[in-house]
Amino acid sequence: MRPYFLILLTTALILSVTELPAQNLSFTLGAGTGTYGMKELKELNRVFQQAVPFETRIVSDFPPFLNYSASIRVQDDKAFYGIFYSFQTTGSRISARDYSGEYVLDMILTGNAAGVSAGFIIPSGGRLNYSVSAVYGVILTRLKLNESFNVTGTEILNTRFRASAKDPFAGPVITISCPVRNFDFGVSAGYLFQITRGRLTGTGDYEGILTNPSTGGEVGAGWSGFRAELTAGVRFGKKDE
Amino acid sequence: MSRPGFLILSLFAFFSFFLISSCEFETGKVWDRPVEPDPGPPVVTPVYLDLEEDTIWLLYEREVSFRFISSMQDIRGVEFLIDGTLSNSYLSDEGVYILDHASLQEGIHSLQIDLVTSSGTGSLADIIGAEGYVFSRSWVLYVIKDYNTRLEATVKEGCLSFSWKDYPASDFVEFIIYRELGYNNRVKAGRSKTARFTDCSYVGEGAQYYVEMTRKEADPVPWGYLSLERELPALRFSATKQNEYTVSWSRSKYYGAVASFIFSMSSIPGWDYVSVKVTDDPDDNSLILPSSVLFADRMNYRLLVVPENRDFYNLLDRSRFETDLYDTETGFRFRPDGMNAYQPEQAGPDEFLYISGCDSLVRYSVSLERVTEKLGYTPSGCSMCNFISYEISPSGRNLSSRFDCDFDLMVTGSGNLEDYSRYDLQSLSGQWSNSKVPVSDAGTGMVSAPNSGFYVYDFVSSSAKGYYGNESSGTAGLSISSDGRYLFVNDDGLRLVRFDDPGFTTIWSKPDYGLPDYFKFHGTDPDGLVMWDGARFSKINCADFSEEYGFQLTDDAILHIDYYNGRMLSFTEGHLFVKNLSDGSLIEDIHINIDPTNWFYRCILVNNAVICITGVMYFIN
Numbered sequence: 034m035r036p037y038f039l040i041l042l043t044t045a046l047i048l049s050v051t052e053l054p055a056q057n058l059s060f061t062l063g064a065g066t067g068t069y070g071m072k073e074l075k076e077l078n079r080v081f082q083q084a085v086p087f088e089t090r091i092v093s094d095f096p097p098f099l100n101y102s103a104s105i106r107v108q109d110d111k112a113f114y115g116i117f118y119s120f121q122t123t124g125s126r127i128s129a130r131d132y133s134g135e136y137v138l139d140m141i142l143t144g145n146a147a148g149v150s151a152g153f154i155i156p157s158g159g160r161l162n163y164s165v166s167a168v169y170g171v172i173l174t175r176l177k178l179n180e181s182f183n184v185t186g187t188e189i190l191n192t193r194f195r196a197s198a199k200d201p202f203a204g205p206v207i208t209i210s211c212p213v214r215n216f217d218f219g220v221s222a223g224y225l226f227q228i229t230r231g232r233l234t235g236t237g238d239y240e241g242i243l244t245n246p247s248t249g250g251e252v253g254a255g256w257s258g259f260r261a262e263l264t265a266g267v268r269f270g271k272k273d274e
Numbered sequence: 275m276s277r278p279g280f281l282i283l284s285l286f287a288f289f290s291f292f293l294i295s296s297c298e299f300e301t302g303k304v305w306d307r308p309v310e311p312d313p314g315p316p317v318v319t320p321v322y323l324d325l326e327e328d329t330i331w332l333l334y335e336r337e338v339s340f341r342f343i344s345s346m347q348d349i350r351g352v353e354f355l356i357d358g359t360l361s362n363s364y365l366s367d368e369g370v371y372i373l374d375h376a377s378l379q380e381g382i383h384s385l386q387i388d389l390v391t392s393s394g395t396g397s398l399a400d401i402i403g404a405e406g407y408v409f410s411r412s413w414v415l416y417v418i419k420d421y422n423t424r425l426e427a428t429v430k431e432g433c434l435s436f437s438w439k440d441y442p443a444s445d446f447v448e449f450i451i452y453r454e455l456g457y458n459n460r461v462k463a464g465r466s467k468t469a470r471f472t473d474c475s476y477v478g479e480g481a482q483y484y485v486e487m488t489r490k491e492a493d494p495v496p497w498g499y500l501s502l503e504r505e506l507p508a509l510r511f512s513a514t515k516q517n518e519y520t521v522s523w524s525r526s527k528y529y530g531a532v533a534s535f536i537f538s539m540s541s542i543p544g545w546d547y548v549s550v551k552v553t554d555d556p557d558d559n560s561l562i563l564p565s566s567v568l569f570a571d572r573m574n575y576r577l578l579v580v581p582e583n584r585d586f587y588n589l590l591d592r593s594r595f596e597t598d599l600y601d602t603e604t605g606f607r608f609r610p611d612g613m614n615a616y617q618p619e620q621a622g623p624d625e626f627l628y629i630s631g632c633d634s635l636v637r638y639s640v641s642l643e644r645v646t647e648k649l650g651y652t653p654s655g656c657s658m659c660n661f662i663s664y665e666i667s668p669s670g671r672n673l674s675s676r677f678d679c680d681f682d683l684m685v686t687g688s689g690n691l692e693d694y695s696r697y698d699l700q701s702l703s704g705q706w707s708n709s710k711v712p713v714s715d716a717g718t719g720m721v722s723a724p725n726s727g728f729y730v731y732d733f734v735s736s737s738a739k740g741y742y743g744n745e746s747s748g749t750a751g752l753s754i755s756s757d758g759r760y761l762f763v764n765d766d767g768l769r770l771v772r773f774d775d776p777g778f779t780t781i782w783s784k785p786d787y788g789l790p791d792y793f794k795f796h797g798t799d800p801d802g803l804v805m806w807d808g809a810r811f812s813k814i815n816c817a818d819f820s821e822e823y824g825f826q827l828t829d830d831a832i833l834h835i836d837y838y839n840g841r842m843l844s845f846t847e848g849h850l851f852v853k854n855l856s857d858g859s860l861i862e863d864i865h866i867n868i869d870p871t872n873w874f875y876r877c878i879l880v881n882n883a884v885i886c887i888t889g890v891m892y893f894i895n
Binding site: 101 | 297299301304308401404
């Protein structure tokens, strides 16, 4: 995550010392939700379930969860371009609990995406602005896998695994915004295509590639899915004609 | 946009990033799985369990097969603990546990079986085996080792008795004692409920016993064995100086089992044993031999021990109950080892020499009844027979003998055998000559020349002093007088020759035919000799061959003359006569069955004893 953050910070600093005459510069924050495929990890959870000698349930199976974004955009007439960063997270839980103990297998996925965007504003006569853009970037996935099993107060199992993967992505975004003085409030929707199926490789003290013991195949994150956000932005520079 | 504005924007973006990065997915959802209510403990029943009720007697490695069933909950596993320590565990309700006899020390141990069932609730703890019911059962485990060992025998009131390790287990039936009579021939000797057995049928004939321990519903277990060597009473012959001969036997250890002792004997040759004593008294264990047993007789003696209980007494194999004393010469034994005393020769008034086992020359004192000197030496790597024969002077003071291997001649005094001298005489007698060398008391001897004749050799100066011989006649020296002056020579018959240093003078001669039956130089008179023609015994002066005295002597043979004590030993069939040397009067008549003219039965007379080559003496009282 740190390199993307540095890129973003560096870009912001460059923009802070650069004169951009006759152009609008805007900074937008967003918060929303999304769906995440995570097909391979879901299959892996099924295998994990079968590996324990008692019945378990998947109580969370990579559900839609909050995501956040920040973007800086430069508008030149009807076109605009910029950079963005987004954060998304989801996870799963296999659970079994009774009076004698509890079994939990949690997988927490976080995705830090950074990239560039470009689009244009659809002319309209109303107060609302419509725009269409395309995004492209790289998403850095981090996986935390924690498995614990306690029976009658005794820890039977406590296993951790950490892994990461990098995957490029792309997708379309439609935004509807309502300008109010120097601010823009809007809603955007889009779809994120994860272009490659990257493999989750152990990090830190954890080695190896996450594989499905049932199939022997490598397992990667699947971030593809719909995204929807509420956005709020601020414009700097020349006021729109 | 102003630069401060951009700076504010950048800081805002920076903190926004940290804010949103900290919002990871989390969930508080759990699945509370349903469990069954505790059904209570099941009833566990063994389908089979190869163990006793409460006490186990472990004699050897044992397989314990087991299988259990539970009324409700599943049996999760079975554990076997020895002395509280896990020995083996089975994740099953059945199996075979090995009770390892070898790894356990002898003594008392505990065996515990823990059977674990599930709790029946189906909880997580139940499923992984952390919850359930444990059923335990314990046994006392007695480990018995070293039971099939060699047993020690004792004698109890004259009967064989032996004991073994006890087996106080509840499945004990009895001990069975077997006796092995021969190959693959075991018979039951008895039964015992206790760990002891007394056998009053054993008289010491040698036996092997085997003890088996029998149990209920189990194979017999070898429990011990006893191997007994023959311990029949040993026969012993003894003689007194009064020439009374006795055969005795040791008191039987197993007298309580003996019905009778039957003593019999036979003479050699001939193996017809005649029973001469029967007794049932274990303390009546000797017999003075009857007068029919004569001096120097070779006898066989036998003692038959007849058991009271004749279960194992087989007349066809009676030798098992017999003790023998074979080939025993009758007489006072001066050789306790039973060996012969080869070439006995008088060596003085009270002593004689003999060769012992061909490796030693022994001097024995009649009055002291013991060996007074023994000379042996280590051969130089060829023959082991160091003394085969020797020549002794008429007085018995000096003697000569060949060393083996190098053919040197040993000359020594009979009074101190160790002080011998060694001579290489091959230059005179020829290489590798082993001829005998008669010696005198004067330090001279007769050394045979290679072809004919002989040298008179002076051992003091180690030189030949004269040669007597005629190369064509086969002349030979026979004997030399004590002072070395007179010689018996075989030269166309028998000649008495005087040695004049270096010449020789014939004093008397007799042709080959009609040689005297006995002729010797006198042992104590250097100038005398004795001669016997089969009818008259004479003492003759060597100087002129004149008779000093004589008397009639019509015995079959003169065996030996003891000049020191003035007696002679003669033989007539069935008799040894000890007679006065001066007049031939009878001193002692010894009845015999042997023929002492046979070299194997040769006898001599020394002091008051007749000494025979067979190692026995007869005392003249």
